[in-house]
Amino acid sequence: MRLVEAVLNGDRLALARLLTQVEQGTPAGLKALDMLFQHTGKAYLIGVTGSPGSGKSSLVNRLVYALRHPIGDASPKRVAVIAVDPSSPFSGGALLGDRVRMRDLAGDAGVFIRSMASRGNLGGLARATVSSAQVLDAAGFEVILIETVGAGQAEVDIARLADTILVVGTPGMGDEIQAIKAGILEIADILVINKADQPGVEEAEQFLRMMVETALTQKDTDDEGKRWSPPIVRTIALRGEGVQNLLDVIQQHAAHLENSGQSQERVRHRLEYDLINRVQERLLARWWGEVAEAAFREMLERIYRREISPCQAAEQLVEVTNQL
Ligand SMILES: Nc1nc2c(ncn2[C@@H]2O[C@H](COP(=O)(O)OP(=O)(O)OP(=O)(O)O)[C@@H](O)[C@H]2O)c(=O)[nH]1
Ligand SMILES: [Mg+2]
Numbered sequence: 001m002r003l004v005e006a007v008l009n010g011d012r013l014a015l016a017r018l019l020t021q022v023e024q025g026t027p028a029g030l031k032a033l034d035m036l037f038q039h040t041g042k043a044y045l046i047g048v049t050g051s052p053g054s055g056k057s058s059l060v061n062r063l064v065y066a067l068r069h070p071i072g073d074a075s076p077k078r079v080a081v082i083a084v085d086p087s088s089p090f091s092g093g094a095l096l097g098d099r100v101r102m103r104d105l106a107g108d109a110g111v112f113i114r115s116m117a118s119r120g121n122l123g124g125l126a127r128a129t130v131s132s133a134q135v136l137d138a139a140g141f142e143v144i145l146i147e148t149v150g151a152g153q154a155e156v157d158i159a160r161l162a163d164t165i166l167v168v169g170t171p172g173m174g175d176e177i178q179a180i181k182a183g184i185l186e187i188a189d190i191l192v193i194n195k196a197d198q199p200g201v202e203e204a205e206q207f208l209r210m211m212v213e214t215a216l217t218q219k220d221t222d223d224e225g226k227r228w229s230p231p232i233v234r235t236i237a238l239r240g241e242g243v244q245n246l247l248d249v250i251q252q253h254a255a256h257l258e259n260s261g262q263s264q265e266r267v268r269h270r271l272e273y274d275l276i277n278r279v280q281e282r283l284l285a286r287w288w289g290e291v292a293e294a295a296f297r298e299m300l301e302r303i304y305r306r307e308i309s310p311c312q313a314a315e316q317l318v319e320v321t322n323q324l
Contacts, residue, residue, distance in 0.1 A: 004032050018135055049168070051170075059246075194235045233245060299317055
């Protein structure tokens with residue numbers, strides 16, 4: 001396939017085209033994924049999530065810049081960004097703002113930025129994100145940053161697919177408490193207090209530290225080597241302050257995963273998620289092909305009339321197809 005070859009040869013236009021195919025799950029996109037898959041497994045995935053407006057995009061922007069301009073004699077990494085935009089009313093403007101801020105990275109062939117809109121289909125979004133990351137991985141991007149707004153379960157699921165997960169909060173965190181309730185804190189490898197130029201940093205840090213300690217005792221593991229207490233890192237993305245330190249902490253986490261054997265676990269988890277999703281999708285499609293729409297509607301009516309429970313109905317509907 002010419003498009004696949006072009007992507008492997010670093011053609012950016014081909015990459016953009018292929019990502020569109022892959023996001024939409026077209027036959028050509030799926031075929032390309034099959035062909036590219038053997039070239040994947042090299043990229044390091046960093047999930048960046050947190051409440052709306054906490055400065056995720058600004059931070060991602062700064063991280064990309066720092067990865068492209070490393071201090072000392074480290075070589076610059078090729079970096080891709082997937083910005084998952086939940087198409088919520090408030091994010092439209094923010095995305096535009098992101099584009100403006102991304103401008104200092106424009107023209108750098110070692111950077112590729114992709115925005116993905118959810119169009120209301122969040123399950124599909126997780127799959128599309130995994131697939132896009134695979135394409136970017138095959139295309140030779142060594143670090144892939146995935147930004148999601150940590151508002152819903154699907155976004156949390158997406159973030160969870162990363163090797164290192166950053167949860168970004170701000171001082172004066174009324175919203176943050178909500179986000180933490182949504183289980184977002186449990187998935188954090190690193191907690192970032194961004195906008196550290198604003199008042200209330202100490203309180204935010206104290207609060208987070210308390211939450212981290214509670215969460216840690218809950219998921220206590222016997223395996224000393226696997227234990228990782230999420231560090232709390234302060235940043236001012238607006239001025240790029242604390243970003244190099246954040247990068248160092250990310251590297252420490254990567255080293256911890258490597259030394260404890262957990263990096264392979266994370267990769268397996270990611271592949272398992274992808275596999276299960278695809279099996280579910282296929283089974284569901286097959287089932288829809290076999291069950292008569294009328295029979296389904298009729299069953300729904302019977303549930304509505306309380307003649308049958310959803311559980312019994314599901315069993316019968318699946319039985320029907322099993323007998324075919
Ligand atoms: N004071 C201050 N403002 C910041 C800082 N970082 C980002 N901002 C501002 O906060 C606003 C939101 O920043 P974004 O980077 O778009 O935040 P986001 O989390 O990506 O937003 P969504 O994607 O819409 O959820 C912008 O006006 C930024 O300029 C910071 O460290 N300090
Ligand atoms: Mg953003």
